[in-house]
Each structure stands twice: as C-alpha cells, then as structure tokens.
Amino acid sequence: MRILLVNHQNPTDINAFSGTPFFMAREMANQFEIVHYNAFEEPELYRKVYNDGLESALRPISNRLVTFLRSEVKNYDYVICQGGNSVVPFYNHSIPLVLWHDSIWGTFLHGYYDDFRFEDFKKNYYNLYLWDKASLDKAALLVFSSDYVAEACISRYQIPESKIRVVPFGANIYEPPSEDLLRLALNTRLDSPNIHFTFIGKDWKRKGLTLAFGLVAALNDRGIPSILTIVGANPDIPDIVNAPFVRTIGIVDKAVPEQLSLFHEILKSTHFLLHPAFSEPFGIVLCEANAYGIPVIGTRIEGLTTIVKDGVNGYLFNLEDFVEDACTCISRLQENPSDNYRNLFNMSLQESVQRLNWRASVTHLKQILQLFM
Known part of the structure; x- marks a missing residue:
C-alpha cells in the first residue's frame, strides 16, 4: 500500500x-x-x-x-x-x-x-x-x-x-525496555522505602500539577513516604518547587543522549505516573509510562478513559475528589504492596504490548x- x-x-x-x-x-x-x-x-x-x-x-x-x-x-x-x-x-x-x-x-x-x-x-x-x-x-x-x-x-x-x-x-520511545531491565526495575521499586511518583508535562496547569502535588503531600501526611519528580515543567509555585519531597527536572531534550538516558532512569524508578489533568484529548506520556510497567493515577476525563482501564493499567478518579480518593486507593495498595503493585505492573506492561x-x-x-x- x-x-x-x-x-x-x-x-x-x-x-x-x-x-x-x-x-x-x-x-x-x-x-x-x-x-x-x-x-x-x-x-x-x-x-x-x-x-x-x-x-x-x-x-x-x-x-x-x-x-x-x-x-x-x-x-x-x-x-x-x-x-x-x-x-x-x-x-x-x-x-x-x-x-x-x-x-x-x-x-x-x-x-x-x-x-x-x-x-x-x-x-x-x-x-x-x-x-x-x-x-x-x-x-x-x-x-x-x-x-x-x-x-x-x-x-x-x-x-x-x-x-x-x-x-x-x-508510546514515543525507540524500543520497549527489555524484560530483564523491567524485572530489575520492578524489584527496585518494591524494595524502595518511598513511593516514587512522576509528573510529566510542559503544560503543567492543564495537566494538573497542583492536584499531583496535593496527592503526594497528603500521602506524606498519612505517614506514607512519597516523592514527586516533575519532568518537562518549571512551575512558578514556591510551595511546590521548595517542598522537601519534590524534585524538579525541567524540560528533557530526547535528542540529547544524556537527557534521554536521564528520562529512562526516572521512568525505571517510578512507581506511578500522576496525570490528574483538567483536560486531555489523549496523553502520549501515559503510553510511555505503561511501556515501563508504570500504572497511571489520573482523572476520569476525555482521552484518559481510552488509555487507562480502571484497575488494570492504572486508576482514574473524578476531578473534584481526586486527592482524597487517589490517596485512599494508594493507601490500600500499600497494605500488600508486593502483590498489589506487581499485578498492576504486569497488567500495565500487557496493555503496552497489546495496544499502546x-x-x-x-x-x-x-x-x-x-x-x-
């Protein structure tokens, strides 16, 4: 053709x-x-x-x-x-x-x-x-x-x-990670004393950075040690960028090998991608996350509902209740993190391989x- x-x-x-x-x-x-x-x-x-x-x-x-x-x-x-x-x-x-x-x-x-x-x-x-x-x-x-x-x-x-x-x-990646790399990444995540969340997006206001920060702050308040890594954005909110559990990477140029390598390293250590968008026609980064076995925590809106199957490769919550409901969900997953997270990891990979x-x-x-x- x-x-x-x-x-x-x-x-x-x-x-x-x-x-x-x-x-x-x-x-x-x-x-x-x-x-x-x-x-x-x-x-x-x-x-x-x-x-x-x-x-x-x-x-x-x-x-x-x-x-x-x-x-x-x-x-x-x-x-x-x-x-x-x-x-x-x-x-x-x-x-x-x-x-x-x-x-x-x-x-x-x-x-x-x-x-x-x-x-x-x-x-x-x-x-x-x-x-x-x-x-x-x-x-x-x-x-x-x-x-x-x-x-x-x-x-x-x-x-x-x-x-x-x-x-x-x-997913906008050259090749999917190897099975050996992914299994090693899973073990690293399961052994980590912290839950690592990553937020990716230059248009951080529309993609819900404030809600992502609110969720990670709430988890820390509940005694669940959590870290938020912000990629692709330089938010001008001091309370976010100066929080002790936040690190800001800024824009990553995938054409530069060192920066592309950094992007891969961040994804390998990420437990969950946070994407609590206020509006999102699709969301390529969700596909990229699933390629690394990373489930998505997002809002039940627009294009996200095509990508994320609730309870399979992530969880979606109503916008107005996002912080409270996502916090409760993750707290429950932490009751048996080895089995619960391993299942999400495997199903996220399956969605990536089959359709994303x-x-x-x-x-x-x-x-x-x-x-x-």
Whole structure:
C-alpha cells in the first residue's frame, strides 16, 4: 500500500509535538511504502484563520498539496494527514484523504477555558469551528486517538459514525525496555522505602500539577513516604518547587543522549505516573509510562478513559475528589504492596504490548485502510 504522509510538523525532529510525528512516521515506514509531504504549518496559523478567514488562510496550503499530487507519476492509495489538518478543508483530489489526529479545535480549546461550552466556541471562534467542520466533512476517513474526540465529532459536528475510527497512539520511545531491565526495575521499586511518583508535562496547569502535588503531600501526611519528580515543567509555585519531597527536572531534550538516558532512569524508578489533568484529548506520556510497567493515577476525563482501564493499567478518579480518593486507593495498595503493585505492573506492561505502542497502532490503521479500499 502506497501512502503520501502529510506532515504538519517535522517528522525528523524527535521533540516536535512530543515526538508523535517522528515515531508515527517511523513505524508507518515499516508497514507502508510512504512518501513524505511537508506541509509544516506556519507559527500560529490559527490566528490567520481566526482573523482572515478560512479560505484566505488555508486554500493555498491545500492547492500546493493537490499540485504536488497531480505532478506525481505514481498514484497513492491514500493521503494520510498526520496531525494538523490545514491541507484538508479545500482538498480536491480523487485520492482518499485520511485524517489521523488526537484532537480538533472544539476539543483542544476545552482545556484552556473555565466553563467551556461548545455553543460559546462556535460563537466566539466561528472560523475555527468552520475549520473543524470543513475538515471533518472533507476527509474520506477520520481516525482519532480517543473515544472522546470521536464522540465529540458525532454529537457536536453531526459527522456520521460510519466514517470515524478510534486508534490510540503509541508510546514515543525507540524500543520497549527489555524484560530483564523491567524485572530489575520492578524489584527496585518494591524494595524502595518511598513511593516514587512522576509528573510529566510542559503544560503543567492543564495537566494538573497542583492536584499531583496535593496527592503526594497528603500521602506524606498519612505517614506514607512519597516523592514527586516533575519532568518537562518549571512551575512558578514556591510551595511546590521548595517542598522537601519534590524534585524538579525541567524540560528533557530526547535528542540529547544524556537527557534521554536521564528520562529512562526516572521512568525505571517510578512507581506511578500522576496525570490528574483538567483536560486531555489523549496523553502520549501515559503510553510511555505503561511501556515501563508504570500504572497511571489520573482523572476520569476525555482521552484518559481510552488509555487507562480502571484497575488494570492504572486508576482514574473524578476531578473534584481526586486527592482524597487517589490517596485512599494508594493507601490500600500499600497494605500488600508486593502483590498489589506487581499485578498492576504486569497488567500495565500487557496493555503496552497489546495496544499502546506504535506497531500495534499502525497495524490497526492498516487493517482499517484495507477494509476501506
């Protein structure tokens, strides 16, 4: 199957979009005959759409793609848009176009406004709504990484369920850790006098750092020694960064071998990934955690419910009760940590191997495309 893979961010940059274009393209090249087409979006393209209108901002981008396709001698079976959808609204070529993404504007902006209502979004960001609607209508097939976004397209944009599929993204890591390394990591965690929690995310406010800190503080208050490691963020809250049980790593550049090694070392010693997000369309870092046998403690919202199976590869709690309920859960797990944590570790690894990796994701996509042809 021959694919034209449209990249909205640089697929050779491991740090672009948390590494998703890099690792998605890497695995797609293993399973398809692919050609890259770079449609790198200009910075803050959404502002141009918002101010100048959809056609003025996006038609030239679609036209360039169509001109390229018409110049090609060999045809493609599919055009797959990896991530951004700037080429989609005015696409007018006969080759079916597939959009594979983790969000749309109507779900993405939900995470940045209190009391977000879809009708307000349509009114206040009408051109972004039109961008969503035109893309969803134009694409031959829509593939989203979570049930949350898929359901939003059906209920809010009136997109037929028949043209939507859900395929979770995979962990953005080169290779899964070896079994020997993982067993050694498990023993290290079980022997540790402290519970090691890790929070990862540059956008720390939306991803719930304050709740993560509240949970670890509560556990220490209960006499359960706990440590919180913050990766990828530099929060400006003195009470958090100066707490004796908190260490802040800052942004990790995975393109630098020493920093990538540090990231791996942190994950090997982590008991739980904390992700009590207020909004999250998907959450790649949850997949990365499961690859190391790390269960997730998060909030029962949006994309997290596609990744985390409650009691299998983690636990999800209601946002308003997160600290109290998660604290109670972890306290109970500590009553028999060897058996309880070992089971979570094994089930988290199983979820990683079976569905939360790029090989499984691209294989699933390939099966969908073969049936769709």
